[in-house]
Amino acid sequence: MFATLVLSACGGGGNAESTPPTAVVTTVQAAGTVVDDQGFPLAGATVKVLSASTAAGTTQTIQTDANGQFALTLDVATPAVLRVDKAGYTAGFQAAPAAADNAQVAPRMVLLPVASTQSFDPTQAAVLRVPGSAARVELAAGSLVRADGQAPSGSATVALTPIDPSADIARMPGLLVDATSGEPIESLGALTVNFSDATGAALNLGSGKAATIRIPATAAAGANGSLPASFPLYHLNESSGRWTREGTATLKTDAATGAPYYEGVVSHFSTWNADQVWSRSFIDLTTTTTGTRCTLTALSQVWAFGVDYNGRSATNGETLPVRARSQVRLQLLDSRGLVLDTLTLSSGAAGGTERLPRCLVAPASVRVTGRVVLGSGSLANYRVQISGERASTVTVPVQTDGSYAVDVPQGAGLLRARLVAALDYGTPDTTVTTQVATAATTFPDLVVNDSRFTLQGCVQGWAEYRRNAVLVSVFRGSERLGPPQMLQNSSPNFQFSNLPLNSTLSLRLTPADPTLAEARTELVVGATAPALSSCLSLPLAPSVAIQASSNGLTVNYAAQLSGGEASPAITGHAWTFGDGGTGSGSTVSHTYTTAGTYTVTLTVTDALGQMATASLSQTVSAQVSTLPPARSIAGGDGHACANTLSGGLKCWGFNSTGQLGNASNTNSSTAVDVFGLETGIVSVATAAYSTCALNQAGAVHCWGLNGSGQVGDGSNVNRSTPVAVSGLGSGVVAISAGWEHMCALTSAGAVKCWGAGSNGQLGQGSIANSRTPVDVVGLSSGVLAISTGAYHSCALTSAGAVRCWGGNFSGQLGNGTTTNSTAPVAVQGLEAGVVALDAFGEHSCAITSARGLVCWGLGLSGQLGQGSNTSSSVPVAVSGLGSGVAAVNAGSYHTCALTQAGAVLCWGFNSNGQLGNGSTTRSNVPVAVTGLGSGAVAIGAGSNFSCALTPSGAQCWGFNNAGRLGDGSTTDRSTPVTVVNFQAVEPK
Known part of the structure; x- marks a missing residue:
């Protein structure tokens, strides 16, 4: 078995007259074992003496051996303070209450694995969290400095480790005493925080800086009272191993998990603890309640551990201080730190002294043996941990044949054996028990199937996420399997090895953003290695x-x-x-x-x-607006919208990304109101799966698909109701929507665009997307009108000239080439004399001052109207429309025009009846739309359907999947049908 070893040196005693002089004892041997939280011995840990108690000629620093053991020679004049470090673990601290206790300063030191390591930008505000825990640190920007007071170099790294004192009070570093009064304290939770910069230099809060800390709150296992509403905050003085009070923490509850925590403000970092000083009573270790005298051996020590509180204390002469009116477990330990006897009793009133119900004695030992049987896996990763109420917790090795053994005191009672694994290797949830009396006994076999697998996966949703990094971790119950991994949006893949089969795992994404809750995905694992069917989705706040x-x-x-x-x-x-x-x-x-x-x-x-x-x-202002709105109608890929005479806005059709704006993602085959846009709307523009509206105040609102930032609110989050476009709260006079980008014209004649920019369609001189409006190069003034195609955009200047930019693979820029352009270029032959224009799909059209119509770009479906099915990189005249044109609207592969007489004509692709002439035959010249020979006031062509506004309402025709024609059905129509629930004049 692995045990601690402590050798004590005792000075001479007795009568000085009858005893010859002896040499003065100046040194003492102290030894111990360093283990992890599973009881595994940690080899290669560095043990350093921080106090001046190292004997002359001996080293202050030593490494633990293969069994995690160390030995030091200390003097007997100064209380020893030890620090233990090992990579991947939080530093451990232990201190002797007095110099006389140096021999047993650290018989067993527990190091906890670092729970979370994260890198962050110290010049920015940061929220640092621990997966699966309420533990959290909130820093203001620029809070951290090096020891010399200078700002950190490069990025910063934090190591966070919450401590649960109820799991094992030995996990708490240092002496649990108040540094000022020397009084013992109890803990309701602690959190270790360590910062460093890119060079490895330690960081801490600068002068005058503060941070908010959250410490997970844990009541003692036997406690039946509620947690206090507030609790003193203590920090560990690492040079003395004692705790100093500094502030108060307030009890709060994590809204996402229901876990309690204490929150306070701190001015520096080390280990922070929610503690309070006991009201003490005492245990008389020399006499029982029946008057029996008790004698402790010279090489033994008595410790007290709280049952209904998280505290510990050691002998102080013949009495032992404990918390008053509490349940206390006394343990008699030998020089190796092993428990020889255990006694549980109730303490008395504050200041009083209680006697023992019986003496603590060291009984004979009993050997307990057992065997581990692995159906699959390897014994090399495991040890067996033995624990019981009346026996110390020890971790013993497993021999190559699977056997193990441990010596425990007679009458140890119920013992529990379980497999434990080294750090980052999940422990099988298998235990056995046996009852120990006076004779040797054997545990039942520990039978374990321990096959392992590697899990690979990825994280998605970065476009809508508020940070560029997230921690991903794997848990089985409350046990974390392996260290968390920090993923960046540039490398969103993860891999966890050595995960156990036949278990239920929880994959957790822990964001730094304080507004976001931890996202969890349960994974039930059978006998075969699973594969994730999709990427884990990042958590999103509202x-x-x-x-x-x-x-x-x-x-x-x-x-x-x-x-x-x-x-x-x-x-x-x-x-x-x-x-x-x-x-x-x-x-x-x-x-x-x-x-x-x-x-x-x-x-x-x-x-x-x-x-x-x-x-x-x-x-x-006090003035009430009475200005009547204008009228417009627009068609997207699968939906259409139109504003009403009262200034409201209605949409219908496909709604998978919220493009109807009614706070849902449900399709509608009839017109529905756009949420919040009941008045003041003057025009509407529809993209493929998004929509924008312009109101009387010149403000732009958009909604729907936002994967390329086309909603313009600075995010990539889809919107099912209108949101304000960043920077366009006023001063806009016109808007236009392409496939996944939008443009706006300001009252100053400037053009701004946002959304997808991969073909240069934003006109900003690059092919980058933009989530907010950017200026179009060279068009800061003098523009009268704008229009956007699928991958390009066009503008009409005050001189009557047309400029286009973006994708040009079908000649839609009209400059005689098929080369894309990230900045506006002149359309050939249209340097003057143009009064209106429109673009969609991969073609564009313009109305001349003579009210004639020309088009250019893709023409394979006859959408240029020139009498052929050919494309053109320069404008060509539309057949039969040399005059009398009032408006033009281009669809994906067809085009429609409104004449000054109110007639509607269309041409191009017609597989779904989108030309409206009662057929499905394409036409490369304009044909009249049935029933719309006069009276139409506006037109809007979508991908494969068309719409028009009339004095009596709205009518649509063509493809009707998802109800995009608005007639209450999903049946294609080759002639116009009336949009249901849309009136030209709103009812009184």
Whole structure:
């Protein structure tokens, strides 16, 4: 067996007159064993004496041997303080209460594996967490400095390790005494925090800096009372091994897991502990309640351990201090630190002294043997841990034949044997028990099937995640298998080896973002190695924006939430209106007393306690707007939208990414209201799976698919309700939507675009995507109109010229080439005389001052209308439309025009009836849409369907999958049908 070994030296005693002088004893031998939290001995650990107690001529530093053992020669004048270090473990500290105790300063030192190691940017605020734990540290930006007071070099690394004192009080470093009073203390949890920079230099909080720390709270195993609402904070003085009080921690509950923790503010880091000083009573170790005298041997020691509190104390002469009115377990230890006898009793009132119910004695030992039988696996990774209420916990080796043995005191009672594994190697959940009396006994066989497998996987959802790194870890129950791995968005793959078969594992993603809860995925493993069917999804907090509509001094506000259908329910909305007023609820109305500009803030909280905040600058005036809105209709890939005469907005059709804007992802074959856009809308633009709207104030809101940032709110999170486009809260006069990018025209004549940029369609001089609007090169003024195609964009200048940029593989830039351009280029022949334009798919069209129509780009389906099915990289005239054209709208492979007489004509691809002439035959020249020979006021062509606004409402025709025609059905139509639930004039 592996045991600690402590040799004590005793000085002479007796009568000085009858005893010859003896040499003064100046040194003592101290030895011990360093083990991990499973009881495994740790070889190669460095044991260092921090105090001045090392004897002259001896070393202050020593390495543990193959059995984790060490021996030191200490003096007898100074209490010893030891520090133990090993890579991958949190440093251990132990101190002798007095110099006389140096021989037994550290018979057994437990090192805990570092629970979490993370790298972060110390110049930024950071939240550092431990997987599977409430442990957390929150740092402000620039808080850390080196020992010389200088800023850290490069990135910083933190090592975090929570300590559960109820699992084993020996895990707590140092002496559990108050450094000032010397009084013993108890612990409800601790957290070790160590920082270093890229050079390995130690870091700590700078002068005047503070940080928030969360310590997981753990009541003692036998405690039946609730945790205190607050608890003193102590930190370990590593040079003395004692604890110093500094502050107070408050009890809180982790909203995601329900786990309690103590939270406090600290000014430096080491190990922080939630402690309090005991009210002490004493145990008389010399006499029993019946008057029997008890004698302790010279080489033994008595320790007390709390049963209903997390504390420990050692002998102090003939009495032992313990916590008053508590359950206490006394243990008699020999010079090797092994338990010889155990006695549990109740302590008395504070200041009182209790006698023993019986003497503590060292009984004869009994040998207990057992055998490990592996159905699969290897014995090399294991030892057997023996524990019992009346026996010390020891970890013994397994011989090559699977046998093991341990000597325990007679009458040790019920013993438990279980396999334990070295660090980062999961322990089989297998135990056996036996009852020990006075004769040798044998454990039943420990039968284990221990096949292992390697699990590979990946993490997805980085575009919507708020950080570029996450910790991934594997647990079986509360046991972590292997160290956590920090994944970056640039390398999202992980691999864990030596995972056990026939078990249920929990894969956990622990984010640094404090608004995010830990995401867990359960994996039930059978007898064969599993494979993950998909990447693990990163956790997402709620995302919220504010929608506002005003009428005079009264403003109606609405929370615009986005996230998947499985997102936790929102449990709270907290509003501040910027004038001292507050409110709650998803929609609120607030009336200001004076005109002005106010900052409105909304904070939402979900069922996991995750929070999100949005702000809006809202200008209000006493004037009530009566300006009637304009009318527009637009078609995307599978949905269409149109604004009503009252200024509201309705959409219909496909809704997989929330493009209908009604706070759902459910398709609708009839028109539905866009959430929060009931008034003031002047135009609408539809992308493939996204939508944008422009209101009377010149503000732009978008919603739907956001994978390329086309919603423009700075994220990649899909939105099922409108959100404000960053920087476009006013001053916009026109908008246009491409396949996955959008553009806006400002009142100053400037063009800004956002979303997908892989073909240069944002016009910013690069092929990068952008989640927020960017300026188009060379178009900061003088633009009258804009339009966007699938992969390109165009603008009409005040001189009547057309400029295009982006993808040009079909000649859609019109400059006579098929070379892409990341900046605007001139369209040949259109340097003047253009009054309107439109683009979609891979072609573009323009209306001249003579009201004639020209088109260019892809023409293989006849969509250029020139009488052939050929493409053109320069503008060509549309057959029969040399005059009289009022508007043009391009679809993916067809085009429609509105004449000044209100007639609608279409041409191009027609497989689904999108030309509206009662057939499915394509046409490379314009054909009249049935029933729309006059009276139409606006047109909108989608991918393979078309729509028009009339005085009586909206009509659509063509492909009708997902109800994109809005007629209440999913049947294709080759002639116009009426959109249900859309009226030209809103009912009174």
